[in-house]
Amino acid sequence: xxxxxxxxxxxxxxxxxGTISKRIAERFDLAHLDTGLLYRAVGALSLxxxxxxxxxxxxxxxxxxxxxxxxxxxxxxxxxxxxxxxVRGHLLAFQRDFARQEGGAxxxxxxxxTVICPDANVKLFVTANAEVRAKxxxxxxxxxxxxxxYERVLxxxxxxxxxxxxxxxxxxxxxxxxxxxxxxxMDIETAVAKAVEIVAAHLD
Ligand code: CDP
Ligand code: CDP
Numbered sequence: 173x174x175x176x177x178x179x180x181x182x183x184x185x186x187x188x189x190g191t192i193s194k195r196i197a198e199r200f201d202l203a204h205l206d207t208g209l210l211y212r213a214v215g216a217l218s219l220x221x222x223x224x225x226x227x228x229x230x231x232x233x234x235x236x237x238x239x240x241x242x243x244x245x246x247x248x249x250x251x252x253x254x255x256x257x258x259v260r261g262h263l264l265a266f267q268r269d270f271a272r273q274e275g276g277a278x279x280x281x282x283x284x285x286t287v288i289c290p291d292a293n294v295k296l297f298v299t300a301n302a303e304v305r306a307k308x309x310x311x312x313x314x315x316x317x318x319x320x321x322y323e324r325v326l327x328x329x330x331x332x333x334x335x336x337x338x339x340x341x342x343x344x345x346x347x348x349x350x351x352x353x354x355x356x357x358m359d360i361e362t363a364v365a366k367a368v369e370i371v372a373a374h375l376d
Contacts, residue, residue, distance in 0.1 A: 177202065177276035179371055180284035180292035182344065184333050185247070186305040186312075187298045188355045188363050193280040195364045196371055200278075205270045207281035207288070208250065210263050212241040215249035224253040228262035244313070244320065244328055251332045254282075255339040264288070282336055285347035294374045295350035296367060302330050304356050 179196055181189050190206055197204035210228075213235040217227035240246065253259050267288045271277050279288065285295035300308075306326035313320050336344040346352060351370055355363045 175274050175276075176272050177375070178271045178289050178292040178294075179276075179278040180289045180295045180347075180350070181278060181280040181298060181367075182282055182284050182286070182296070182346070182350065183298035184300075184302075184305065184336070184344065185329050186309040187300050188308075188353075188360060189280040189298050191360055192296070192298060192353075192364055192367045193278045196367055197278050199368055200371060200375065201275070203270065203273055203275065203277040205267065205277065205279045207263075207267055207279055207284065209236045209241060210266070211250040211254045211259075212246050213238065214253050214259055214263075215246050215251075216241055218253050219245065219249050224256060225258045225262070228253070228259040231263070231266075242316070243318075244325070247332065248328060251335045255335060255341070257341040260341055282344040283342035285350045286345065287342045290347070294371050295347050296353055296370065297346035297350040298353045298355060298363070298367075300354060300356040302326065302333065305329055 179202065181193050183189050193204055193206065196202065210231065213231060214224050214227045216238060217235070218224040267279060271279055271289045285292055303326065306322065306329045309329060310320065310322045310325040313325065353363060353366055
């Protein structure tokens, strides 16, 4: 196998990117980076009063282990700071280095196949309709004990999609050479199996 092998997985919130990426990484023994965590970490520091550009410039890996990164407030702030070109610029080298590591890597986010790794060996765009995604995210959050309305999760998801698709710098969209996986009517095991099959076909 090639020493570097990059799998790029993009798509909107709660489409299944993270779960699929984790399983691909395990199955093919690749390192995995959830790039959303970088923006969530900057978002959390911004909510705590730091300048987001400075937070991105000085971000340390331990900031990705914070326990409060999965909240809806942090997701919203992440999306705001992710629209700032200077924030994205400071996070670029770390992601590219991670992608090029010996042994290969899978990265999931919004702009992996388009900006971070335009030459990735495999590109997937994982999506689902907003109602299905909001239902999944709502179940996840309430499962963690958070009290939040489905309607609120849905409107947050839609607002974040619009911000991520509409920004000037590195907007979310499917790269021309990315393979679309629509999980609207697919359970997670079927989605993982499909992704595994695609990646396997690209490995020699
Ligand atoms: O887990 P979920 O899909 O809800 O979100 P996430 O992947 O953790 O990403 C949080 C936010 O970070 C997104 O809404 C984007 O605004 C931003 N993001 C980005 O701009 N580029 C990436 N490669 C990954 C995340
Ligand atoms: O990373 P991303 O935000 O795209 O999604 P995720 O964290 O992988 O998935 C969000 C939730 O939806 C998880 O609880 C998944 O198990 C669930 N999911 C599902 O039930 N069916 C799918 N086809 C995809 C995800």
